[in-house]
Amino acid sequence: MRITVIGGGSWGTALVKILSENNTARIKWWMRDKEMVQHIRTLHHNPKYLSSVEFHPSRVKAYNNLKNALKETEWVVLAIPAAFLEEAIAELKPKHFEGKKIVSAIKGIIPSKNELVTDFMCRQFGVPLEEQAIIAGPCHAEEVAQEKQSYLTIAGPSQTVAQSFATLLACRYVKTQAITDIYGAEYSAIIKNIVALASGITHGLGAGDNFQAVLISNAMLEIERVVNRASQASRNLLSSAYLGDLLVTAYSQFSRNRAFGNMIGRGYTVHSAQLEMNMIAEGYYAVNSLYQVVKSWDLELPIIEFTYNVLYKKNSLKKEFSILKNRLV
Structure with a gap:
């Protein structure tokens, strides 16, 4: 072959x-x-x-x-x-x-x-x-x-x-x-990198394990909203391709996206974080593109919006974190 x-x-x-x-x-x-x-x-x-x-x-x-x-x-x-x-x-x-x-x-x-x-x-x-x-x-x-x-x-x-x-x-x-489920798996893989960025950012700010658990459970809700809007294929979002991939990317020591987000949360600029990592964090580029795709879909996506607002609008990190905390369930 x-x-x-x-x-x-x-x-x-x-x-x-x-x-x-x-x-x-x-x-x-x-x-x-x-x-x-x-x-x-x-x-x-x-x-x-x-x-x-x-x-x-x-x-x-x-x-x-x-x-x-x-x-x-x-x-x-x-x-x-x-x-x-x-x-x-x-x-x-x-x-x-x-x-x-x-x-x-x-x-x-x-x-x-x-x-x-x-x-x-x-x-x-x-x-x-x-x-x-x-x-x-x-x-x-x-x-x-x-x-x-x-x-x-x-x-x-x-x-x-x-x-x-x-x-x-x-x-x-x-x-x-x-x-x-090609579209569902593809969108889910993109979103999990964005969530890992958010996980790293909030961890860098000092948010604890309790918040991280809520963040990830809410991330599954956002994945469900996006993939159901993108494709009506049959899928089990609790399986390893969706939930499993999200968990390892959001929590693992090997996650580049989490590491990149953690530096942002600790005060690094995007440029300085990219230089220090010397590796690509896919979520950084993906959040801008995904935001442009889904902004007209009328979906509740607080984690994606938080990450976009911090990295691309360059809004106050503490202010955006305060907004995010109140939007999660």
Whole structure:
């Protein structure tokens, strides 16, 4: 099975590790940095992310030329932050995706278009939604590197496509399942990053565990409102793809979004927090785009509004926190 993974960050690296556990899979791994490509080809590990993971050279080959990486492949996994996806694949045409199934591992929205990644691939490259799927957690890259038990849900309108990729990802430390709620899972994955930002911000302000519990329970209400408005598909929001992914992102020590929010809550500017982390917090970009999408939907979304008002309107953090406390139930 031939698979192309686009993206050399920690999540892309984790997915390459998982996929390479399948001895029938052959992975073409594209990244922009030529030095990283050469390092992986020579020393068989990513020097910048999850560097302890060693890749079998007969199963994984790194590429710097994207068009070459897409030749003679059956699956394409997108593992680049949404804010940079459009630029990364700008040289590609619809013909480069013909006959391929696309799997998004991106938990964000294309900022310039305020589009879901799946919708962007449909419109920009003509990839039918039935030939697409998305990856939902709960699953942190760092725990994949340690081979700790993890869970992944593959969501796609075609159960056959979703199940086929779920089978490719299943290994001794990753359990997978397939569902058909692609829009619900995609929106939920976006919102959980925004909630993790809010969780970090309020924790940085000094809010305790009692408040965090209320915040997360209210977050599930917001997820329910958004996904039900976006799609009427059958779903169980208490399952791991929704509630589980939210919990691990909001609470885990490995959550970049929570760490980013925590710095904001402690007084960092957005710019200084980005510089210190040196990693992408998808929720920062996603909250602006999602806010633009849902503001006309007439939904009660206090956590999303709080996060947007703090990060983009740059309103008083303490004032917005006071408003948020009174809006939660």
